[in-house]
Amino acid sequence: MVAGTESPAAxxxxxxxxxxxxxxxxxxxxQSTVSRxxxxxxxxxxxxxxxxxxxxxxxxxxxxxxxARLRRGKTGTLAVVMICRAGEDRKDLNPFYYSLLxxxxxxxxxxxxEVLVSFQDSAENFWGHFxxxxxxxxxxxxxxxxxxxxxxxxGELDPDTNWVCWGAPNDGFxxxxxxxxxxxxxxxxxxxxxxxxxxxCIGSETSPQRQFKERYDGYAAAMRDxxxxxxxxxxxxxxxxxxxxxxxAAALAAxxxxxxAIFAVSDEIALGALKELIALGYKVPDQVGVVGFDGVRAGxxxxxxLTTIEPDxxxxxxxxxxxxxxxxxxxxxxxxxxxxxxxxxxxxxx
Amino acid sequence: MVAGTESPAAxxxxxxxxxxxxxxxxxxxxQSTVSRxxxxxxxxxxxxxxxxxxxxxxxxxxxxxxxARLRRGKTGTLAVVMICRAGEDRKDLNPFYYSLLxxxxxxxxxxxxEVLVSFQDSAENFWGHFxxxxxxxxxxxxxxxxxxxxxxxxGELDPDTNWVCWGAPNDGFxxxxxxxxxxxxxxxxxxxxxxxxxxxCIGSETSPQRQFKERYDGYAAAMRDxxxxxxxxxxxxxxxxxxxxxxxAAALAAxxxxxxAIFAVSDEIALGALKELIALGYKVPDQVGVVGFDGVRAGxxxxxxLTTIEPDxxxxxxxxxxxxxxxxxxxxxxxxxxxxxxxxxxxxxx
DNA sequence: TTGTAAGCGTTATCAG
DNA sequence: CTGATAACGCTTACAA
Numbered sequence: 084m085v086a087g088t089e090s091p092a093a094x095x096x097x098x099x100x101x102x103x104x105x106x107x108x109x110x111x112x113x114q115s116t117v118s119r120x121x122x123x124x125x126x127x128x129x130x131x132x133x134x135x136x137x138x139x140x141x142x143x144x145x146x147x148x149x150x151a152r153l154r155r156g157k158t159g160t161l162a163v164v165m166i167c168r169a170g171e172d173r174k175d176l177n178p179f180y181y182s183l184l185x186x187x188x189x190x191x192x193x194x195x196x197e198v199l200v201s202f203q204d205s206a207e208n209f210w211g212h213f214x215x216x217x218x219x220x221x222x223x224x225x226x227x228x229x230x231x232x233x234x235x236x237x238g239e240l241d242p243d244t245n246w247v248c249w250g251a252p253n254d255g256f257x258x259x260x261x262x263x264x265x266x267x268x269x270x271x272x273x274x275x276x277x278x279x280x281x282x283x284c285i286g287s288e289t290s291p292q293r294q295f296k297e298r299y300d301g302y303a304a305a306m307r308d309x310x311x312x313x314x315x316x317x318x319x320x321x322x323x324x325x326x327x328x329x330x331x332a333a334a335l336a337a338x339x340x341x342x343x344a345i346f347a348v349s350d351e352i353a354l355g356a357l358k359e360l361i362a363l364g365y366k367v368p369d370q371v372g373v374v375g376f377d378g379v380r381a382g383x384x385x386x387x388x389l390t391t392i393e394p395d396x397x398x399x400x401x402x403x404x405x406x407x408x409x410x411x412x413x414x415x416x417x418x419x420x421x422x423x424x425x426x427x428x429x430x431x432x433x
Numbered sequence: 434m435v436a437g438t439e440s441p442a443a444x445x446x447x448x449x450x451x452x453x454x455x456x457x458x459x460x461x462x463x464q465s466t467v468s469r470x471x472x473x474x475x476x477x478x479x480x481x482x483x484x485x486x487x488x489x490x491x492x493x494x495x496x497x498x499x500x501a502r503l504r505r506g507k508t509g510t511l512a513v514v515m516i517c518r519a520g521e522d523r524k525d526l527n528p529f530y531y532s533l534l535x536x537x538x539x540x541x542x543x544x545x546x547e548v549l550v551s552f553q554d555s556a557e558n559f560w561g562h563f564x565x566x567x568x569x570x571x572x573x574x575x576x577x578x579x580x581x582x583x584x585x586x587x588g589e590l591d592p593d594t595n596w597v598c599w600g601a602p603n604d605g606f607x608x609x610x611x612x613x614x615x616x617x618x619x620x621x622x623x624x625x626x627x628x629x630x631x632x633x634c635i636g637s638e639t640s641p642q643r644q645f646k647e648r649y650d651g652y653a654a655a656m657r658d659x660x661x662x663x664x665x666x667x668x669x670x671x672x673x674x675x676x677x678x679x680x681x682a683a684a685l686a687a688x689x690x691x692x693x694a695i696f697a698v699s700d701e702i703a704l705g706a707l708k709e710l711i712a713l714g715y716k717v718p719d720q721v722g723v724v725g726f727d728g729v730r731a732g733x734x735x736x737x738x739l740t741t742i743e744p745d746x747x748x749x750x751x752x753x754x755x756x757x758x759x760x761x762x763x764x765x766x767x768x769x770x771x772x773x774x775x776x777x778x779x780x781x782x783x
Numbered sequence: 784t785t786g787t788a789a790g791c792g793t794t795a796t797c798a799g
Numbered sequence: 800c801t802g803a804t805a806a807c808g809c810t811t812a813c814a815a
Contacts, residue, residue: 113786114809115787118808118811119785126785127785145566146566146808147503147566147567147809148566148568149503149807150807151809151810153809154808154809155791155809181535182531184531185531185552188515192551197568198549198551199547200538201547201548208542218498380731381733382734386736453792463803464792464793464803465795468792468793468794478800496793497791499793500792500807501792502793503809504806786813787812787813787814788812788813789810789811789812790812791808794807795804797802797804797805798801
């Protein structure tokens with residue numbers, strides 16, 4: 084009401100530079116009362132609060148977060164570092180990581196935190212001093228275990244740093260990860276139940292991708308449990324996943340090793356193997372069953388669609404945030420394993 | 434050297450609370466000299482700068498960004514708002530948006546900006562006052578045009594707000610988007626060159642997805658150019674994309690309308706249509722060609738793999754950032770259209 | 784219940 | 800080239 088819309092001199096042109104002092108004047112109270120009223124301090128009387136709120140609305144006031152944070156010493160922000168493979172086309176980044184980023188942001192926001200995201204791919208831009216610079220109260224690092232220089236960098240940060248990570252190459256890191264063993268066991272049992280018995284695992288127990296080892300272990304445990312010997316068909320290093328799957332399937336077929344099912348430690352490998360098997364004339368799922376791990380979208384579109392183990396992304400993000408907040412509060416333990424579920428599609432027989 | 438690693442009293446336990454005053458004392462200069470030396474001010478003599486840098490390193494000093502920003506009045510940060518469909522499972526968010534997020538972060542970082550990301554899905558959490566709160570100097574909003582409440586909200590922000598968006602429902606917004614028309618024309622021409630002539634477009638000219646209209650227009654222009662009448666097979670609203678494609682293909686086949694190719698306005702629609710065509714016994718690509726739009730990963734895995742128009746994600750992110758920075762600087766025009774390329778796979782004949 | 788006043792840790796202005 | 804000395808806008812004791 085004070086300054087009408089057509090008052091040319093009063094209309095603020097630039098994004099508001101209104102301070103709590105202006106609001107105080109407008110409301111006829113002191114500046115500290117404004118701060119308290121807006122912060123929801125219970126000692127402020129309701130009429131006063133209303134007056135302040137109205138004045139703030141009229142002036143279009145918003146607190147300057149930098150000043151507030153400087154004073155408080157806390158930021159209300161969590162940093163998320165996404166580690167990409169150096170020089171990698173972002174489009175080729177496993178979409179899984181993007182989903183995880185999304186659910187992490189959501190979980191942080193549910194706990195009242197904002198998220199500062201940075202993508203880092205190589206030594207020139209590794210950076211983890213968010214707390215020291217008061218940019219964030221803690222840090223979540225998400226990446227593939229293959230970017231060794233990155234993990235070397237983050238492994239050597241100040242040990243008092245509050246952080247958690249996804250994709251850690253070893254257990255010396257404050258990790259959270261998928262229930263790889265459980266998932267692999269689930270996959271193997273599913274195949275056993277469907278009548279496959281000569282199940283070969285395409286994967287690796289020595290890959291820097293620690294999860295591959297865990298998945299192999301889960302598969303092996305389920306096999307032994309059922310009285311079968313686990314068999315590993317190794318992937319060749321340094322190739323695209325799909326190609327690794329293709330070659331492994333070809334090698335397996337050529338080896339004479341009898342098999343009626345394949346458990347691949349990742350969907351991309353599984354998809355490659357699937358393509359190769361079909362090219363070689365195998366009938367999937369009747370003659371050979373195939374199960375992957377990761378729940379990538381493309382699996383729904385292959386022929387036949389890929390049966391897979393799908394990690395729960397929503398839970399994973401929540402777990403990361405919960406663990407970080409617990410660490411920040413000095414409470415040590417919260418769950419570190421994110422659950423998985425079996426998605427049955429057409430690459431295993433009914 | 435001053436405090437050795439084994440000096441128990443000197444070792445800071447918590448994340449450093451060192452200020453520029455401490456560094457000043459350590460280096461034997463004034464506090465303002467420290468600030469200047471570290472900021473790279475040219476008026477500082479080289480010996481002094483070195484002394485300061487060494488002292489800062491010794492004390493593990495990092496500037497408090499909140500104080501710096503408060504003083505400067507600039508944040509060096511761009512906000513990115515990701516608009517999701519309300520209640521949507523984050524995993525189902527079009528991976529395209531994640532790629533765009535990634536390339537936007539990369540572009541921002543290349544221009545010296547940080548990125549503050551927030552995911553917003555409904556009225557309870559729509560929020561765009563980053564500038565007023567001094568959390569960011571500008572804002573990029575990325576979303577599907579279908580979340581109408583979101584666009585209503587962002588459309589009514591202070592007109593002085595510095596922002597750009599991807600997915601705007603109409604031209605009243607400061608938009609950047611894919612070269613939809615050009616891409617669709619590219620698709621249609623590709624099919625014409627490969628000998629298809631009765632090309633039907635599966636899509637819509639009235640969808641809130643403005644891009645669908647643009648894609649139809651591009652297709653129609655290319656058809657008319659070649660002396661053919663464009664034909665539109667409409668999708669039904671409110672269904673999952675794949676289902677829309679399926680039904681449209683079924684309806685087309687049932688209609689008696691002669692056709693030897695389909696241009697679908699999105700890959701998911703194309704994949705649905707492809708599946709339906711094959712189920713109906715059509716031979717793809719010999720009898721019927723299919724081209725989609727978006728370049729989703731799943732398209733590489735369908736049978737046959739889907740020929741498509743792939744937007745350039747890297748460029749798109751750069752465009753968004755460039756446009757925003759230009760707007761912030763008051764320079765009005767930069768390109769708004771992000772380029773596309775044709776990816777030929779198996780769903781069109783050689 | 785509200786007001787007064789002291790910082791939070793920088794950057795920037797002004798002298799010297 | 801360097802040193803004092805104001806701000807920046809808020810939160811939070813401490814008083815009243």
